[in-house]
Amino acid sequence: MNPKYRKTVIAGNWKMNLLPSQLRDYADGLKALLGKEHWCEAVLCVPALMAIPLGRALRGCRVSVGVQDVSDRDMGAYTGEVAAAQLRDAGVKYVIVGHSERRAYHGETDELIGRKLRKALEEGMTPILCVGETLPQRSAGTEKDVVRAQVKTALLGLDAAAMKKVVLAYEPVWAIGTGHTASPAQAQDMCREIRAVLRERFDARTARAVSVLYGGSMNPRNAQELLSQPDVDGGLIGGASLDPGKFYQILEAAKP
Numbered sequence: 001m002n003p004k005y006r007k008t009v010i011a012g013n014w015k016m017n018l019l020p021s022q023l024r025d026y027a028d029g030l031k032a033l034l035g036k037e038h039w040c041e042a043v044l045c046v047p048a049l050m051a052i053p054l055g056r057a058l059r060g061c062r063v064s065v066g067v068q069d070v071s072d073r074d075m076g077a078y079t080g081e082v083a084a085a086q087l088r089d090a091g092v093k094y095v096i097v098g099h100s101e102r103r104a105y106h107g108e109t110d111e112l113i114g115r116k117l118r119k120a121l122e123e124g125m126t127p128i129l130c131v132g133e134t135l136p137q138r139s140a141g142t143e144k145d146v147v148r149a150q151v152k153t154a155l156l157g158l159d160a161a162a163m164k165k166v167v168l169a170y171e172p173v174w175a176i177g178t179g180h181t182a183s184p185a186q187a188q189d190m191c192r193e194i195r196a197v198l199r200e201r202f203d204a205r206t207a208r209a210v211s212v213l214y215g216g217s218m219n220p221r222n223a224q225e226l227l228s229q230p231d232v233d234g235g236l237i238g239g240a241s242l243d244p245g246k247f248y249q250i251l252e253a254a255k256p
């Protein structure tokens with residue numbers, strides 16, 4: 001983390017878990033742990049239908065509501081889609097784009113992900129752009145080429161001012177939901193590489209200002225060491241964010 005230059009962001013990703021009827025208990029549990037102190041951006045990215053009730057349940061505490069996807073289209077005849085304007089109007093502040101599960105199960109390409117990212121930005125929301133290599137790609141030694149290409153393509157056409165409103169998340173696919181967390185050195189190495197891409201593509205000042213998170217089996221036991229790496233500016237947390245106690249422990253691990 002480097003809170004002098006950029007925000008620390010701890011974002012939960014509930015994926016397709018928990019029921020609307022469980023929101024109140026979750027929010028009450030988290031609120032009971034959160035005091036007045038505020039040391040990082042706390043975000044919960046939930047299924048879109050839970051965004052409004054979660055916002056209500058979290059009223060009075062500094063946790064932002066996020067979602068896990070957005071349409072690349074403007075409002076209109078696109079059955080099943082949710083537009084950025086609708087999310088913004090529902091109080092959503094953060095939108096995950098390019099999660100590996102959407103790439104794998106819904107065939108999302110870097111180009112489509114880039115369009116989604118720009119829709120979120122147009123509506124004043126913060127996109128969390130996920131990138132990361134698979135195990136075969138790492139075994140072949142191509143992980144940096146893969147991640148570089150993902151970052152560059154999704155950010156095509158963006159200027160430096162817009163880039164400063166984007167959050168990146170390095171999520172090695174082999175670490176997601178597997179319990180095989182990347183080592184702090186591996187996380188640091190790739191987050192630094194991503195920042196190098198931003199420096200080449202934009203400038204040093206922009207690269208220094210963008211938060212780059214790590215995601216993949218982050219939990220209360222390993223969070224502090226991962227977050228102590230200089231280029232790891234926070235976490236994107238799946239499984240461990242489903243329990244308010246564990247999510248709070250990870251927030252605590254991000255105290256400077």
Ligand code: PGA
Binds near residue numbers: 215218
């Ligand atoms: P995990 O998921 O923490 O359960 O590994 C992380 C993610 O997919 O964002």
